[in-house]
Amino acid sequence: MDSNRKKSSWRLIQEKCKSATNGYEKCRILLEAILVIQKECGKTAPEMIYPYQKFLEMLHDLGEYDRVAPHLPLYYLVLELNYTESPERLLLAVEKMREQGYTSEALNACCRLVYLLYESPGVKKQLFDDAWYLLEEMHKVHPDVNAKKLLKYLVKKDL
Missing domain, CATH: 1.20.58 (Methane Monooxygenase Hydroxylase; Chain G, domain 1)
Structure with missing residues (x-):
């Protein structure tokens, strides 16, 4: 009912x-x-x-x-918690944020996604590589301390 x-x-x-x-x-x-x-x-x-x-x-x-911008972090969190089993959708959401010009929000979401993919067993390497590439590209255009630390940390882990 x-x-x-x-x-x-x-x-x-x-x-x-x-x-x-x-x-x-x-x-x-x-x-x-x-x-x-x-x-x-x-x-x-x-x-x-x-x-x-x-x-x-x-x-x-x-x-x-x-x-729009203040709502994007919570929207991404809702997506992340509900689409953990299909991270491709999360990558598409991050790309859409970036394309629409919400670079800072997309960068933060991409950091979360890269770390999620890194910590998830059985993730397709191509998906991780795509998320990694997107994070690197956004970091070049919009330098971010968290992205820099994450990229440096994951490089040390030999991905």
């Missing part, structure tokens, strides 16, 4: 978004939905992924870049 209530709540949110007259109103509705889901399911629940993604995409499309 509880899952039916959640599904009906999500349908209500979708209907509200469809009836919204502009992007800002849709963003407000999605933010309200995110807050409700956080309260009901927790900040890192899988139910957070889709509304968060749509909310951030909509803000970005509206040119509200300063409002």
Whole structure:
């Protein structure tokens, strides 16, 4: 019954978004939905992924870049905790952040991803190499102390 209530709540949110007259109103509705889901399911629940993604995409499309950046670390954490078994999605999320111009946030997320891949058994070498390359490239453009330490530490471990 509880899952039916959640599904009906999500349908209500979708209907509200469809009836919204502009992007800002849709963003407000999605933010309200995110807050409700956080309260009901927790900040890192899988139910957070889709509304968060749509909310951030909509803000970005509206040119509200300063409002997107503060939400990216929590959004990535939600992805990381829910997609640990499919790290390819995490790499795609990091690449998308970078392409959209959120370099600092992408760099921090990439550091987390590289370390996660390094510590995970059975990770495809190509995936690790891709994440490593992305981290190196971002570090060249946007030098970061954490990235420098991580790159140095992992080199010492002979990857």
